[in-house]
Amino acid sequence: MVAGADLRDRYRVGRFPLAHKGMGEVWPAQDRLLGRPVIVKFVSATMLDAELVRRFRREALLTVRLDHPGVPAVYDLGEHAGRPYVVLQKVDGVTLTDLVAEQGPLPIGWVAAIGAQVSSVLIAARQIGLVHRDIKPSNVMLDRNGAVKVLDFGLAVIRDDDRYSRITQTGQSLGTVGYMAPEQILGGSVDHHTDLYGLGATLFDLLTARPPFEGVTTTTTLRHQMDSPPPRPAQLRPDIPAALDDLVHALLAVHPQDRPATAAEVYAALAPLAQDLPPIPGVLDDRTGAVPAYAAIVGRVPQQARPTMTPSTGDTDLDVEHAAKQAEQLQAAGEFRAAARQWRQLADRHARRHGDDHPLVFDLLLRAARAHVPLGEHDRALRQLNALLKDRTRVDGPEHAAVLELRQEIERLSRDRPAPRQASRSAPDADR
Incomplete structure (x- = not known):
């Protein structure tokens, strides 16, 4: 039983659980050191085994990895009477x-x-x-x-x-x-x-x-x-x-x-x-609270409607993430050709670090090829997709899920592309 328990002389658990959710039990608690309410999630006592403990810890580590205001903060990780627990931000x-x-x-x-x-x-x-x-x-x-x-x-x-x-599945559907x-x-x-x-x-x-x-x-x-x-x-x-x-x-x-x-x-x-x-009665009223007021100003920070691509001099994971975000912004803004160029440059950089056959290189080049479809450049997209299909088949074999999906995508694009038009004098940027 964890009702009313003191965890590490810091977290006082409430008397009744909030929910039994998936592989865990969710309890209200009070962080007595910092004087704030928190949520404590335990591994369910009825499902406790080594595999479940591994998955439970893994969930906490993944939640920490995703640093975003739309994800509850993870405050602590511990164990009580042989049951692992994680301390989370309380969402009201x-x-x-x-x-x-x-x-x-x-x-x-x-x-x-x-x-x-x-x-x-x-x-x-x-x-x-x-x-x-x-x-x-x-x-x-x-x-x-x-x-x-x-x-x-x-x-x-x-x-x-x-x-x-x-x-690993432990009696739960994924x-x-x-x-x-x-x-x-x-x-x-x-x-x-x-x-x-x-x-x-x-x-x-x-x-x-x-x-x-x-x-x-x-x-x-x-x-x-x-x-x-x-x-x-x-x-x-x-x-x-x-x-x-x-x-x-x-x-x-x-x-x-x-x-x-x-x-x-x-x-x-x-x-x-x-x-x-x-307003949503009983849930949200029409008062201006501290968080909406803060978010409203953040939302006015100028966004790049037409982001410009600036080559990075570094080659770190942070640089790659930043460049990928720029490419997504370009695509969202309708700058498909610039987005395709950015995806290809990212693929080149990642290939230099990890090799041409790395799965992320394939994914980046796939995004680059797809970016040409909204431009009406179906033939160019198909050339790049077929080149990717050849490389991916060589690496993973013809029955790999990604190979089969790419082959289906090529078939659909070939079937749906418009009838050929007379060639223009101004050709688009050369393929990679």
């Missing part, structure tokens, strides 16, 4: 599941505001190669100041980092039926597109007060996800703007390549809709 708010249960479908502005904030967390996650894999309403909280917090990184992975990427992406259901490779699917399902839920896929059994729900066209929330709620309806529809695409390219693109679509936010 409600989960989106409870919010919808209390309020019904949310106002359009609030759906966009919540979605945009989750998108910003996913932008930060992608910068460190992290995939959450369990984005859903119960894993997102709305603070009473209007800020969103993304919770529960117990299923997260970080690409190309064995310390965080390997996770995701939530109705919200996990088809590639996750099939046990395939996951990337940032996987979390975008979860975000799309969450937005659908907020807009309609029902999940996007429902079935009498788990099997029928999964069949709807895999075999049915992506649903449109406007069919259940006609006042949804066409742009938002199209976005949710695209986020729920079965194939990852058919979803928006990045979370930055999703943010750019949602942010303009987050206007005239009404």
Whole structure:
């Protein structure tokens, strides 16, 4: 029992747990040293084993890695009576599941505001190669100041980092039926597109007060996800703007390549809709609190509508992350050619450090190739994609998930490209 316990003579645990969530028990507590309320999450006593302890510690380390105001801060990590625990920032708010249960479908502005904030967390996650894999309403909280917090990184992975990427199933499914992406259901490779699917399902839920896929059994729900066209929330709620309806529809695409390219693109679509936010009775009022006042000024900091690429003289991971953020900004601003050039330069730099066959080099070059499609340069994109397919097949073999996905993407692009036009005298920048 941990009710009322003193942890390291510092944290006084409350008398009743707040929740039993996944592999953990969540308790309120008081940090007596700093005089503040906190949350303490323990490994569930009924599931305690070495593998679960490893996963629990791994979740805490991943949460620390993602330094973003939309993620609860981790204050401490310890053990009590053989049970590991993590001390987290207390969020004064409600989960989106409870919010919808209390309020019904949310106002359009609030759906966009919540979605945009989750998108910003996913932008930060992608910068460190992290995939959450369990984005859903119960894993997102709305603070009473209007800020969103993304919770529960117990299923997260970080690409190309064995310390965080390997996770063993211990009686738990890796995701939530109705919200996990088809590639996750099939046990395939996951990337940032996987979390975008979860975000799309969450937005659908907020807009309609029902999940996007429902079935009498788990099997029928999964069949709807895999075999049915992506649903449109406007069919259940006609006042949804066409742009938002199209976005949710695209986020729920079965194939990852058919979803928006990045979370930055999703943010750019949602942010303009987050206007005239009404009070939410019992949750958010119309007073100007300290956090919204602070955020409102930060939001006025000039953004580069047309970011310029400045070559970096260093070759550190921080430089790469900064340059990748610039490329995402360029793409979000519609500067697709400049974004493609930035992705290729990043690929060159990473190849010099880690070799031409490194998976991140492939990913960067894939982004560069895709950036030419909105410009109507389908042939150029196809040349680059086919070159990548040849290299990736050589390295990973013809049956690798990434190879199969790329081959399907090439087939779709070849099928959908417009009829050839007469060649222009001014040719675009040369391929890499």
